[in-house]
Amino acid sequence: MNTAPKKAPALISADARPVSGAWAAEARADAAARLADMGLPTRRDEYWKWTRPDSLISATPDMAEVFDYEGESLVFHAIDRLKIVFVDGVFDADASDELDGEGLEIERLASAAGKDIHWAKDLYGVLETKGQTPVVRPLAAHNTAMATDGVVIRVTGKVSRPVSLIYQHKDANSDAILHNVVRLEEGAKLTLLENGAAAARLSKVTEVDIGPGAEFHHVRAQGRDHDRQAVTHMFTRVDTGAVFKSFTMTVNGKLTRNECIIDIVGDDAIAHVAGAALGDGAAGDFHHDDTVFVTHDAVSCESRQVFKKVLKNGAKGVFQGKILVKPGAQKTDGYQKSQSLLLDDDAQFLAKPELEIYADDVACSHGSTSGAIDEEALFYLRSRGVPTHIATDLLVLAFLADAIEEIEDEAVAAEIIDRLDAWLARRRG
Amino acid sequence: MLKINNLHVKLEEEDKRILKGVDLEVPAGSVHAIMGPNGSGKSTLSYVLSGRDGYEVTEGGATLDGEDLLDMDPEERAAAGLFLAFQYPVEIPGVGNMTFLRTAVNAQRKARGEEEMSAADFLKFIRAKAKELKIDADMLKRPVNVGFSGGEKKRNEILQMAMLEPKMCILDETDSGLDVDAMKLVSEGVNALRNAGRSFLVITHYQRLLDHIKPDVVHIMADGRIVKSGGPELALEVENNGYADILAEMEVEA
Numbered sequence: 001m002n003t004a005p006k007k008a009p010a011l012i013s014a015d016a017r018p019v020s021g022a023w024a025a026e027a028r029a030d031a032a033a034r035l036a037d038m039g040l041p042t043r044r045d046e047y048w049k050w051t052r053p054d055s056l057i058s059a060t061p062d063m064a065e066v067f068d069y070e071g072e073s074l075v076f077h078a079i080d081r082l083k084i085v086f087v088d089g090v091f092d093a094d095a096s097d098e099l100d101g102e103g104l105e106i107e108r109l110a111s112a113a114g115k116d117i118h119w120a121k122d123l124y125g126v127l128e129t130k131g132q133t134p135v136v137r138p139l140a141a142h143n144t145a146m147a148t149d150g151v152v153i154r155v156t157g158k159v160s161r162p163v164s165l166i167y168q169h170k171d172a173n174s175d176a177i178l179h180n181v182v183r184l185e186e187g188a189k190l191t192l193l194e195n196g197a198a199a200a201r202l203s204k205v206t207e208v209d210i211g212p213g214a215e216f217h218h219v220r221a222q223g224r225d226h227d228r229q230a231v232t233h234m235f236t237r238v239d240t241g242a243v244f245k246s247f248t249m250t251v252n253g254k255l256t257r258n259e260c261i262i263d264i265v266g267d268d269a270i271a272h273v274a275g276a277a278l279g280d281g282a283a284g285d286f287h288h289d290d291t292v293f294v295t296h297d298a299v300s301c302e303s304r305q306v307f308k309k310v311l312k313n314g315a316k317g318v319f320q321g322k323i324l325v326k327p328g329a330q331k332t333d334g335y336q337k338s339q340s341l342l343l344d345d346d347a348q349f350l351a352k353p354e355l356e357i358y359a360d361d362v363a364c365s366h367g368s369t370s371g372a373i374d375e376e377a378l379f380y381l382r383s384r385g386v387p388t389h390i391a392t393d394l395l396v397l398a399f400l401a402d403a404i405e406e407i408e409d410e411a412v413a414a415e416i417i418d419r420l421d422a423w424l425a426r427r428r429g
Numbered sequence: 430m431l432k433i434n435n436l437h438v439k440l441e442e443e444d445k446r447i448l449k450g451v452d453l454e455v456p457a458g459s460v461h462a463i464m465g466p467n468g469s470g471k472s473t474l475s476y477v478l479s480g481r482d483g484y485e486v487t488e489g490g491a492t493l494d495g496e497d498l499l500d501m502d503p504e505e506r507a508a509a510g511l512f513l514a515f516q517y518p519v520e521i522p523g524v525g526n527m528t529f530l531r532t533a534v535n536a537q538r539k540a541r542g543e544e545e546m547s548a549a550d551f552l553k554f555i556r557a558k559a560k561e562l563k564i565d566a567d568m569l570k571r572p573v574n575v576g577f578s579g580g581e582k583k584r585n586e587i588l589q590m591a592m593l594e595p596k597m598c599i600l601d602e603t604d605s606g607l608d609v610d611a612m613k614l615v616s617e618g619v620n621a622l623r624n625a626g627r628s629f630l631v632i633t634h635y636q637r638l639l640d641h642i643k644p645d646v647v648h649i650m651a652d653g654r655i656v657k658s659g660g661p662e663l664a665l666e667v668e669n670n671g672y673a674d675i676l677a678e679m680e681v682e683a
């Protein structure tokens with residue numbers, strides 16, 4: 001393992017940053033300054049006490065063998081969508097569709113950043129910066145400074161089919177830094193699909209600005225490569241009457257840290273973030289960390305965090321979730337649920353749910369549990385002739401059900417359930 | 430069909446003996462009833478027969494059509510034709526009733542080397558059976574037993590029995606919690622399944638159920654044993670006089 005640190009906390013020099021046009025050069029310089037200010041995370045940081053940042057900040061990534069899908073079609077393959085493909089973080093024009101669609105302006109970050117002025121200026125690194133308080137997220141600032149590509153999407157109306165970002169991993173030593181920016185104008189609607197490991201090591205930031213009455217749906221499947229590592233940040237600003245819904249499926253992966261920072265700024269908005277993570281230490285190390293921060297800064301908004309983990313053979317799950325209700329954010333309905341199903345005594349789940357509330361008329365709750373398969377239910381199923389392994393899988397899927405329910409599109413949900421089912425079938429016993 | 434021979438059972442975790450030599454034989458095509466005071470071991474007997482964990486058989490055995498039941502996994506017993514309608518049906522959040530039943534029906538078919546039922550055939554089959562038991566479509570879609578009333582849970586047990594078509598049906602207090610009309614429905618459901626190849630062991634506290642499902646033999650269980658067996662008149666005697674006389678007569682401590 002390579003543990004030499006990246007080039008921070010010293011300022012990442014302009015030479016080291018990707019060549020950019022005026023606006024992006026400035027955004028990257030600001031981010032580099034932010035990073036130099038806060039320093040890279042260390043094991044001593046409270047926010048990183050359960051997930052070691054070392055391998056995420058080493059100068060070069062640990063090697064990650066490319067997963068062999070053995071010809072199996074990738075998730076979402078049957079869904080009509082606009083495909084944009086990155087291989088080890090590099091845009092693949094041949095494999096991608098034309099970058100346009102009804103109600104949609106879409107462009108590569110590399111191209112947008114090369115221009116001297118661009119609408120993405122108002123968002124790129126902007127939501128990230130806002131998300132740095134009250135908790136710093138140095139790896140997100142590093143990403144803003146260093147991201148080589150990604151997509152910038154402006155949605156002006158109802159988009160007929162999902163935009164699908166496909167992150168292929170083909171090089172065992174690749175280190176990808178991708179940054180996406182999405183703006184939904186008033187009343188617009190978009191579904192964003194993402195899948196794949198992207199690289200041996202991935203750093204990804206997605207900034208999503210959801211205008212009044214707009215709807216953003218996000219479904220992500222992180223790649224099955226066992227040794228891959230990923231740190232991802234989703235920063236979103238949710239305006240009046242807007243909807244944000246995000247679901248992530250993670251199976252396998254040596255190290256995953258998914259941060260989701262939600263800022264609800266308009267009244268009557270809805271923000272749901274959910275995840276289903278399945279790890280079997282017998283197939284390779286598995287460490288999955290969901291770190292969520294929801295800020296309510298408006299009246300009558302609803303937020304949901306629904307995170308489920310199924311762990312066995314030394315697999316480890318981490319959840320750090322916070323709901324902050326600012327003064328005046330009355331009639332807030334905030335709910336946080338983080339549960340793990342430990343399939344043996346070896347698995348480990350660490351959870352830190354937090355509520356911080358400065359308004360008096362709110363309903364906020366959190367629940368974090370960790371348990372085994374319900375033996376009564378298992379016997380009931382078996383007594384009807386359902387073999388143990390099938391009964392167990394049914395109960396695991398049942399455990400995951402309320403996270404999966406956060407996926408709006410039925411076809412996408414069915415696809416996710418299929419993949420989860422297949423993973424369970426492969427990892428029986 | 431079902432033969433239980435000198436069955437002794439204790440709890441696995443503690444030194445508590447519950448069944449103390451049960452002898453019982455239920456021939457093919459017959460209906461036997463078991464009555465007995467609370468805590469006498471009726472449910473334990475049904476659980477041990479269906480293979481629940483937590484019990485240890487210290488002596489004796491049980492066979493279904495000559496096959497050693499106690500040697501099989503619960504799912505194998507089910508595939509061999511054994512069915513237990515639970516005294517307390519289990520709630521399974523997140524698993525749809527329909528999914529559950531289709532999985533069970535097809536798993537049993539597969540275990541018996543039969544072809545799986547197509548989705549369309551299954552739907553037709555379950556709709557017909559549900560209608561007979563006045564189980565509405567909504568109950569089929571909901572998670573297994575979750576939020577079902579006591580009576581709905583019991584009807585759901587009988588629906589499962591009707592779908593799985595077992596040959597040895599054990600009904601553990603299926604009548605408790607049922608209103609008068611539901612009891613009639615359930616009894617009709619059971620009676621519709623009665624045939625020369627199918628047997629029933631009906632555990633109940635009340636004679637009333639046995640008015641609807643006429644038993645061939647009634648057994649009285651007390652302190653982990655069958656202490657008396659007789660015709661349907663035995664149930665009437667219990668209904669009128671309780672267990673005291675029978676137990677005194679058999680010199681069993683109540």
Ligand SMILES: Nc1ncnc2c1ncn2[C@@H]1O[C@H](COP(=O)(O)OP(=O)(O)OP(=O)(O)O)[C@@H](O)[C@H]1O
Nearest residue numbers: 440447465466467468469470471472473474483516
């Ligand atoms: N898992 C267990 N742990 C402790 N005691 C048990 C357990 N299972 C059964 N018993 C005890 O064994 C005895 C028999 O219980 P069982 O449920 O078989 O009675 P029953 O005849 O079905 O009673 P009822 O008519 O009330 O349903 C009771 O004293 C009960 O408390």
Ligand SMILES: [Mg+2]
Nearest residue numbers: 471472473516
């Ligand atoms: Mg009982």
